[in-house]
Amino acid sequence: MKRLFFLAATVLFCQLLFAQTRASFYNTFSGKICGHDAVLHLSYTNSYKGYVWFKDYKIPLQLMQTDTQSDSIILGTTDIINSVSLNGVFKGDVYEGTSVVIIPHLSNTELSGEFLLKPDGFYTPYLQTFVNSEATLPSKLNSDATYNGYAASIIPIDKSVLSTSVNNIIQKTFNLKSTNNIAWELKDSLTKSRKMWLNNCLAMSAEDIKMMGMSLSEEMSEDLSVMYEDEKTISLSDFIYSYTGGAHGNYSTSVYTIRKSDGKVLTVSDLFTKDGMNRLSKLLETAARKQFDVPAGPLEDNGFFVKQMPVSKEFYITKDYVGFIYNPYEIKSFAEGTINLVMPKKEISQYLKPEFK
Numbered sequence: 001m002k003r004l005f006f007l008a009a010t011v012l013f014c015q016l017l018f019a020q021t022r023a024s025f026y027n028t029f030s031g032k033i034c035g036h037d038a039v040l041h042l043s044y045t046n047s048y049k050g051y052v053w054f055k056d057y058k059i060p061l062q063l064m065q066t067d068t069q070s071d072s073i074i075l076g077t078t079d080i081i082n083s084v085s086l087n088g089v090f091k092g093d094v095y096e097g098t099s100v101v102i103i104p105h106l107s108n109t110e111l112s113g114e115f116l117l118k119p120d121g122f123y124t125p126y127l128q129t130f131v132n133s134e135a136t137l138p139s140k141l142n143s144d145a146t147y148n149g150y151a152a153s154i155i156p157i158d159k160s161v162l163s164t165s166v167n168n169i170i171q172k173t174f175n176l177k178s179t180n181n182i183a184w185e186l187k188d189s190l191t192k193s194r195k196m197w198l199n200n201c202l203a204m205s206a207e208d209i210k211m212m213g214m215s216l217s218e219e220m221s222e223d224l225s226v227m228y229e230d231e232k233t234i235s236l237s238d239f240i241y242s243y244t245g246g247a248h249g250n251y252s253t254s255v256y257t258i259r260k261s262d263g264k265v266l267t268v269s270d271l272f273t274k275d276g277m278n279r280l281s282k283l284l285e286t287a288a289r290k291q292f293d294v295p296a297g298p299l300e301d302n303g304f305f306v307k308q309m310p311v312s313k314e315f316y317i318t319k320d321y322v323g324f325i326y327n328p329y330e331i332k333s334f335a336e337g338t339i340n341l342v343m344p345k346k347e348i349s350q351y352l353k354p355e356f357k
Contacts, residue, residue: 003170026128026154026225027093029117033084034101040117042095043228045130045152048073051227051237052084057105058318059342060227060235062253072097075088080336081291086115094118123229124162126154127202129183133190135218137201143209145216147197149190152223154236155182164265166236169256173224173238193220226324227255228316233266234258235316255314268315271322274352283351284309284324285342288331306331312341315357320345 026043032230033054040063042050051060061082063075072174073095075086088097094116101111130152138144153170156163167179171236176185197218202313209216220242227237236256243249257266263269269277288294293318294302299309314325326332326339349357 023130024128024130024152026126028120028123028226028229029095030120031115031117033086033115033117034111034113036106036111036148037102038115038117039120039123040095041095041221041229043152043154043222043225045128046132046150048075049077049223050225052077052086053228053318054103054106056137057103058228058230059323060316060318060342061228061340062237062239062338072228074082078337081341084164085088088115124142124167124226124234125157126226127157129153129186130184131183131190131193133187135194135198137198139210140190141206141209143212143216144214145199145201145209147194147217148221150184150221150223151190152222153182153186154226161263162234162258162260165258165265168237169236169258170267174222174252189349213246217243217245219249228318230319232260233317234260248334250328251338255316255317255325266317268311268313271315271317271353271356272351273353276348279351280311281309283343283348284311285343287341291341303333303336304331305329305333322348322352322356 022195024045029040029042031038036167037055038052039055040050040052047065047066052063053060055255057127059082061077061079061084062124063077063084065074066076072087072089077084081207083102085100086097088095088267089101096114096116099115112133126189130150133147133149135147136348151174153174154166156166170176171179173185174189176182176189178185200260201216223239225237225239238254238256238257239251241249241251258264259266259304267279272280285299285308292303298307300307309331311325312324312330316323319343324341329332332339345352345357
């Protein structure tokens with residue numbers, strides 16, 4: 001009986017918030033950044049985030065809002081080699097302001113100037129939804145531990161084969177029962193996660209809860225968004241962040257590359273010939289040595305955690321490049337972040353199937 005009363009009290013003390021705001025959106029913009037043609041896949045939920053790529057350098061770079069207190073919308077990349085910073089405002093549906101770009105492929109020097117980006121109807125439109133959940137323990141437990149859950153996703157708006165494929169990815173990614181009402185399903189998923197956190201905490205003694213303090217806190221977020229799209233394919237990024245105690249949180253990116261004509265989610269073997277698959281580890285090593293300026297010698301002696309390059313299943317394909325995503329600790333240190341390893345198609349064309357050359 002005491003246990004049931006304690007659980008009931010916990011519900012009363014628990015601060016729970018679910019939100020889906022009408023202000024949330026997803027859109028694709030195109031225009032000029034520092035004089036170069038660029039495309040920005042941008043979403044807004046609790047902050048602005050997305051991917052930017054240039055038509056002269058079709059490599060998607062992840063953007064995140066770096067200052068949520070400013071009146072301006074300030075976005076910056078997380079890439080350790082290429083850097084894009086946008087500082088601007090929306091005037092109607094136009095995003096404009098000043099920018100700084102450091103991308104060796106575009107220029108040997110830092111570029112600074114204005115940017116102006118407008119909605120582009122060529123790209124597939126999506127709705128945007130998100131939910132978040134927050135909880136604390138009862139005050140009589142004297143614990144500042146908190147739970148914070150967040151989930152966001154694009155939502156298809158038609159019944160095409162591409163939309164069917166995207167819905168299947170959403171259902172798989174968030175482990176939903178269906179995609180009939182994605183916002184409600186996401187809310188239900190977070191409810192289960194929150195209850196699990198509460199039950200795990202309440203299974204401990206009050207003394208242990210007090211002793212562990214903030215180390216009991218848990219933060220989980222997941223965001224499914226568009227990272228690149230052209231006439232043939234679209235690539236979705238599933239970005240996950242988690243903190244369950246320790247020195248820092250962990251994050252990872254999964255990529256789904258879809259052929260738009262039939263909705264097929266592509267695998268690496270769909271892109272490369274049999275010979276290409278056999279040589280792919282060596283091709284990736286060549287690309288890594290070039291990208292990170294690694295001289296001859298073992299990779300392990302030059303900042304890598306591997307003896308030979310593994311073939312990541314997280315990949316995207318653009319008109320000019322094939323890119324492979326490696327998450328922290330997979331091939332390099334956490335400090336170097338997500339590795340976006342790129343291979344120009346012209347250098348590997350003999351190993352690509354005709355459709356993807």
